[in-house]
Amino acid sequence: MELEELHSYRHDLLNESMDDHDFIMESSFVRTCMPALSDTKLTEGDDFNDSYCNIRLHDLKLNGYTINESGERLQLLTVNENSLLLKAPKDHVSVSQKNAYEKLFxxxxxxxxxxSKNQxxxxxxxxxxxxxxARQLCNPEFIKSIxxxxxxxxxxxxxxEPRGETPKPKRLEFSDEEVTISFQENKNKVRKTILIRKRLIDLNFLFDVSIAQGNRAPLTVDFSKYNIESIQAANEPHYESYLCVLPGKLLADLYKLHSSRMLEKNVRSFLQLKNNVNKGIQDTIRRYPEKFIAFNNGLTITATxxxxxxxxxxxxxxxxxxxQIVNGGQTTATIYFSSKSGLDISKVKVMAKVNIVKDVSNENFDELISKISEYSNAQSRVSPVDLxxxxxxxxxxxxLSExxxxxxxxKWFFERAKGEFATMIRxxxxxxxxxNKDFPKERRFTKEELAKYYNAWGEHPFLVKKGGEKVFRLFIEEISEKKLSKNKRSIDRSFYEDVISRIILFRSFEKIYGFGNNAIGQIRSAVVPYSLSIxxxxxxxxxxxxxxxxxxxxxxxxLNNDLTDTASELMKLMNNLIKKYSASDDYGEYSKKPELWKSIRDCNEIMDFVSQQSFNKLIKKYFS
Known part of the structure; x- marks a missing residue:
């Protein structure tokens, strides 16, 4: 990676963020960057709650936020607005001092x-x-969860790094901080300390993600303070295995620092403590913590x-x-949340098998990880899905796209592997x-976008809003040979035309809803899939x-005018219904829950809308 490459990439990145009037809105830049955060598993998807707070008097800046599915991690997005000038001189967009970024953080x-002080x-x-x-940060229940x-x-x-004959790109790491927030609970003053982690998403990071084409961003974990004794169990040409015992505190600490990122290749997601397996794990922690190692199946871990x-x-x-924890993700998460709820995990120990993969290509690595994951998952039935x-x-x-x-x-450009389009240009x-003329950004789509667009024509708008691996997994299952053959379909020209139609439908709804000051409201990413599902x-x-x-x-x-007009009418109604039926003021986050979809789907307002003769006549125009 050379500086000239970064500056050329910067030009492309900002062009990607431009609107039809060649203006770069900060929210558009965030949307352009979010897939890179999702690809590297720093976030659970590319969705975020758009916001704009820039109060220079108080030195405040916020462009968006998201909360992870299990609710203990708040992620804030803030943009360096001075970096978005397309024609800025190169020396103005090259930063060597860490302090310059610290001020922005x-x-x-x-x-x-x-x-948090209600100021x-x-x-x-x-x-x-x-x-x-801001209201959430004053809410004791919210603060207790984060x-x-x-x-x-x-x-x-x-x-x-400016030193040397020529400046070179460098990576910066930022120290964690802590903030203590006070709140009242049962007339008592409670203080909670929250860990703050800072991550720089600069051109260096974004360019690396673009050329990695979806390959892993390695996570390195440090065990040095835990004195983990191990036994080598195998040493084969392509892997070696170690057996060890991990303290529950270590696993809780790792989950707090890295959350679901270290479960990236795990075939299950954490199902909260409503799941019977997780209830059993928590019951063992509560009643027999010293017997945990005997009662639990343990972890399977991979590394390179x-x-x-x-x-x-x-x-x-x-x-x-x-x-990566490829089996035992639920065990790890349950230990963390049990500790968070006040259970003592000091006596909890977990058996772990660590497989070190060596001397294999990326393709063979993925294959080996899939097999290890599939064969080691015995606690509940797992459907193997090639993601x-x-x-x-x-x-x-x-x-077909080609x-x-x-x-x-x-033609449309389908970016099957991350970075394909950028690679073609390079x-x-x-x-x-x-x-760029042959494939403008409105006629390009990634596999992650495809999953959202495809599933939006269905009854899972809360998953579409959520995005990330869950909706992608749903998409892959929907287009599996078994599922398609059941519906007497196959991946052919007809199917591809159907796919592009869904993309046109979704993106047209987005345009109808509008952007910025001309939008119907501020919750487009929820209103669009909810309306399509209706x-x-x-x-x-x-x-x-x-x-x-x-x-x-x-x-x-x-879209024809009649469909456009009806879509506008429905989305105006949906914008109000999401606010009306949401059990939280945070409409963006609550729209990720199936409870909201059920409430809206069955409400009187929607029943009245879909019973209109004009609406049904419009739908029947598309029947064949």
Whole structure:
């Protein structure tokens, strides 16, 4: 990576963030960057709650936030607005001093401190998402749930080491901080200390993600203070295995620091303590903590590297590189949440098998990890799903995207593997303008976007809103050969036309909802999938022996006026219903819950809307 590459990439990144008027809004820049955070598992998806707080008098800045699914991690997004000038001189967008970034981080941290003291209620606008978050930071229940706040500074700057003959890119790490928040509970004053982690998302980071094409971002964990004794159980050409016992406190600490990122390749997600397996784990912690190692199946861990020391003839494991828990994610999460709820985990110990993979390609590594995960998961039934970009069904879709021409004589670009489009441009820099003209951003889509668009025409709008691996897994299951053959379908031209129709439908709804000051409201990412699901549900009710023919949209390559007008009417209604039926002021977060969809789906307002003769007549126009 050279500085010239970074500056060229910066130009492309900012162009990607431009609107139709060649203006770069900070929220657009955040949306452009979010897939990189999702790809590297720093966030659980690319969705975020848009907000804009920039109060120079109080030195505050916030552009968005998200909360992880299990509710203990608040993630803040703040943009370095001075880095977004497209024609800024190169020396103005090259940063060598860590302090320059620290000042920008401090603006989001100041927001936390002032909001938690209820000092922002008079200075924030009611319509802005930042006021919703500020209210949450005054809420004792919310504060009790949050253990970690991550601040992501998004900056279109190159971070450099200026010393030497020529400046070189460098990586900066920032020390964790702590903030103590006080609140009243049962007339008592309670103080809670929350860990603040700072992450710089600069050109160096974003460029690395773009050229990695979806490969892993290795997570290295340090065990040095825990004195983990290990026994080598196997040493084969492509892997070696160690057996060890991990303290519950170690696992709780790791989960607090890294959350679901260290469960990246785990085939299960944490199902909270409602799950019977997790209830059993917690019951063991509560009643028989010293017997945990006997009652629990233990963990299976993979890594690509290790560091050990020998003490008194014993192998002491000190660190693992590319650390992943592929079996035992629920055990790890339950230990963490049990400790958080006040249970004593000091006597909890967990048996672990650590597999160090060596001398294998990325492709073979993924295959080996999949097999280890599949065969070691015995606590509950697991459906093996190939979530990789080389999934055979995705390969078929990619092939179709390269050959199928739309009625107007154009093609769409399907980015099956992360960074494919950027790689194509780098390989043919002289053809850059032609490539961008042939495939403007409105006719490009990634596999993660495809999962959202495809499933939006269905009854899971809360998953579409959530995004991330859950909706992608649902998509892969929907297009599996078994599921398609059951529905008498296959990945062919007809299916591809259906896919593009769903993309046109989703993106058209987004445009109808609007952006910024011209939008229907501030919750587009929830309103669009919820509204599409209402269309889908009514079409299914009316179809009889017919079906809603999405390829009529493919033939037109846009929505007809009658569909556009009805979509606008429905989304205005949906915008109000989400607010009305949400059990939380944080509409963006609550719209990720199935409870909200059930409430809206069955409410009188929707029943009245879908019973309109004009609405049903419109839907029937698309039947065939």
């Amino acid at each position: 401090s603006r989001a941290i100041n927001f936390i401190k002032k909001a 922002l209620s008079e200075v924030l606008q009611d319509s802005d998402g930042s006021k919703i978050l 253990d970690v706040i991550e601040v992501f500074l998004l900056s279109a700057t190159a971070t450099i 590297g290790k560091e050990v020391v020998i003490k008194n003839g014993k192998i002491i494991l000190t660190s693992l590189t590319d650390f 990789r970009s080389r999934n055979t069904q995705l390969i078929k879709l990619k092939s 050959s199928v021409i739309t009625p107007s004589g154009i 390989k043919s820099p002289d053809s850059k303008n032609k490539i 269309f889908f549900k009514q079409a299914e009710q009316l179809k009889g022996d017919k079906h809603f023919n999405l390829t009529k949209i493919w033939q037109n390559e846009h």
